[in-house]
Amino acid sequence: MYDAMVVGAGLSGLVMAERLCNQLGWRCLLIDRREHLGGNCYDAPDRNGVLTHLYGPHYFRTNTPELVNYLSRFTAWHRTRYTVRSFTGGRYWSFPINLKTFEQLVGRESSQEEFRRWLDERRQPIVEPQNSEEVMLASVGAEFYEKFFKGYTKKQWNKEPRHLHPSVCGRIPIRTTREDGYFDDSFQAMPQEGYTAMFNRMVDSCEANLEVRLGLDFRQAKEAFKYRHLFYTGPIDEYFQACYGRLEYRSLRFEVDSHSAQSLARQGKSGFWQPYLQVNYPNSQQYTRIVEIKHATRQNTPHTNVVREYPQDYNHANEPYYPVPTHRNLALYKEYAALASREKEVTFLGRLATYAYLNMDQAVAQALLAFETKFLAHPQKRAPRLA
Numbered sequence: 358m359y360d361a362m363v364v365g366a367g368l369s370g371l372v373m374a375e376r377l378c379n380q381l382g383w384r385c386l387l388i389d390r391r392e393h394l395g396g397n398c399y400d401a402p403d404r405n406g407v408l409t410h411l412y413g414p415h416y417f418r419t420n421t422p423e424l425v426n427y428l429s430r431f432t433a434w435h436r437t438r439y440t441v442r443s444f445t446g447g448r449y450w451s452f453p454i455n456l457k458t459f460e461q462l463v464g465r466e467s468s469q470e471e472f473r474r475w476l477d478e479r480r481q482p483i484v485e486p487q488n489s490e491e492v493m494l495a496s497v498g499a500e501f502y503e504k505f506f507k508g509y510t511k512k513q514w515n516k517e518p519r520h521l522h523p524s525v526c527g528r529i530p531i532r533t534t535r536e537d538g539y540f541d542d543s544f545q546a547m548p549q550e551g552y553t554a555m556f557n558r559m560v561d562s563c564e565a566n567l568e569v570r571l572g573l574d575f576r577q578a579k580e581a582f583k584y585r586h587l588f589y590t591g592p593i594d595e596y597f598q599a600c601y602g603r604l605e606y607r608s609l610r611f612e613v614d615s616h617s618a619q620s621l622a623r624q625g626k627s628g629f630w631q632p633y634l635q636v637n638y639p640n641s642q643q644y645t646r647i648v649e650i651k652h653a654t655r656q657n658t659p660h661t662n663v664v665r666e667y668p669q670d671y672n673h674a675n676e677p678y679y680p681v682p683t684h685r686n687l688a689l690y691k692e693y694a695a696l697a698s699r700e701k702e703v704t705f706l707g708r709l710a711t712y713a714y715l716n717m718d719q720a721v722a723q724a725l726l727a728f729e730t731k732f733l734a735h736p737q738k739r740a741p742r743l744a
């Protein structure tokens with residue numbers, strides 16, 4: 358008998374389990390159907406000892422110092438800057454779009470004023486963009502939209518951008534300065550020894566209050582264990598046996614290419630395989646991007662690896678990585694959310710259970726907020742300590 362079972366040992370489940378065990382002294386069972394902690398943030402060394410992000414690159418960034426303080430209990434950090442280029446028309450373009458991108462387009466130095474004027478002439482007068490195509494036409498116009506966004510988005514989602522919520526393309530900043538970092542957040546950093554090391558420390562900190570079972574699905578665990586409260590971070594439609602129909606998810610296939618120092622030397626390279634952390638391929642190749650995470654982890658090794666990312670449909674044999682934000686899916690999610698609100702002893706958390714594109718800091722914030730408002734602030738709702 359446990360005070361709580363936490364389904365999913367991703368970031369959301371780990372944060373909640375850590376808080377329940379360490380702050381409230383609950384006895385928790387944390388399960389995951391994968392064989393490792395960390396969900397999609399999991400990282401591990403490849404055959405040459407190079408830290409690899411096996412489920413796509415995870416660039417930690419936030420504007421919230423409280424979240425950094427919380428995670429810093431379990432890791433030291435090294436600050437980093439995420440640099441991305443877009444490869445199209447046979448050359449690398451500065452990306453996200455900024456003054457340097459415009460200078461590459463016109464083939465000479467320019468100014469913020471000239472770039473702003475150029476954008477103003479091309480922006481389409483769409484006051485309230487209703488989808489991802491409209492949001493880009495309204496912010497950069499057709500030329501940049503087609504060069505950098507249209508093909509990438511189509512490949513990533515297998516849907517026309519006009520069928521996707523404005524937030525899909527609207528997340529990428531557009532700048533008229535020469536600032537070419539991928540993000541604007543004040544804190545951009547990687548856990549010094551990687552995410553998995555941080556997660557191991559979170560689990561260790563709970564000592565005997567936390568039991569972890571990996572390779573175990575909720576369907577089996579709910580029959581096998583007794584618990585007072587359930588925290589569920591899996592797909593919400595799966596929890597309700599898809600009673601209203603299936604939500605759509607997008608999946609990915611990751612192809613890891615490890616390069617030893619010797620193989621790099623044979624290719625005339627040293628230390629790194631490509632000049633940038635991430636190169637996007639909006640208009641060629643079947644993959645969307647190639648990421649060489651060593652640029653961000655700054656690991657001191659002569660070897661490296663790159664990961665190519667191939668978007669795929671989700672078919673229940675692969676992983677559901679991204680909720681697909683179409684009108685149909687968002688409306689369907691609302692129906693599941695209404696059912697979820699009636700499950701008094703269940704808390705739904707994280708990307709899959711709240712069907713939202715949460716970055717890591719948002720996932721941590723959501724879990725901490727749920728803990729504080731539902732459990733810490735209402736001691737009467739706490740489960741009694743078990744003998």
Ligand SMILES: Cc1cc2nc3c(=O)[nH]c(=O)nc-3n(C[C@H](O)[C@H](O)[C@H](O)COP(=O)(O)OP(=O)(O)OC[C@H]3O[C@@H](n4cnc5c(N)ncnc54)[C@H](O)[C@@H]3O)c2cc1C
Nearest residue numbers: 365367368369390396397413415416575591707708716717
């Ligand atoms: C390709 C990719 C790149 C990303 N890059 C970034 C980035 O650069 N920066 C950033 O901030 N965020 C990034 N994210 C988002 C980040 O991964 C999430 O914020 C974070 O993983 C959310 O954690 P979670 O616990 O909610 O979900 P998950 O990591 O998905 O964890 C959920 C866990 O639940 C388990 N589970 C599901 N159903 C069951 C079941 N029935 N029984 C048992 N276990 C179950 C799953 O196996 C999984 O381990 C990226 C996401 C993806 C997919």
